Amino acid sequence: MIQRFEDRAALASALARDVAAALKSGLDAQSAASLAVSGGSTPKLFFEALSKISLDWARVTVTLVDERWLDEDSPRSNAALVRQHLLINKAASARFLPLYNGADTPEAGRPALEAAVAALHLPFAAAILGMGEDGHTASFFPGGDNLASALAPTPEQKLETMHAPGAGEPRITFTLPVLAASDFLALHIEGARKQEILDQALSHGPDEAMPIRAVLRYNPKIYWCP
């Protein structure tokens, strides 16, 4: 299902309201709720809208769908984006679980992160994905070295590392089954170009060429604006 909004502000406030509702349902049913958000350039307005909504944020853990293996002082750090634009206002009391821990490589950092992630309250109450113009989502990149195991991991594995020509730097990502099991699963895309990419992904073709296809099979709610 695609919901179309007239502009970025309208999309951001609708997505923030829907994510807050999903978190509230999670918190009404259980002692804690987890939220996985994407980095990149698209989510800032949504983050700021969500940060202003009243919720029992102290019982919410925010983490990332995926992370670029970089220190937080890099402008490409997704953790830095979340700290600056989401963990503010009312959401300042949320707990944050970053997916970068300073190890030399994501492979070296992954065991400690798998242990940290094991303590998360899962399934996610909400997971919000983005999409790149190459058809990647999370760190499921075309040509990624661990793409197959990120899409179909062993059961105990919640994270996968990824090196890919289009990724910019090494990555770590939640695997598809963890993200797909979220109570509320959304894809947030903006602009005519991403609409075209989405149309291509919705046509037949291999997941390896456009890994977003693997997610579309789970019918995420799609939020789009020009």
Ligand SMILES: O=C(O)[C@H](O)[C@@H](O)[C@H](O)[C@H](O)COP(=O)(O)O
């Ligand atoms: O760390 C990342 O790169 C993301 O989590 C990634 O999957 C992102 O959502 C898309 O690449 C879209 O990025 P833009 O919003 O910048 O287009």
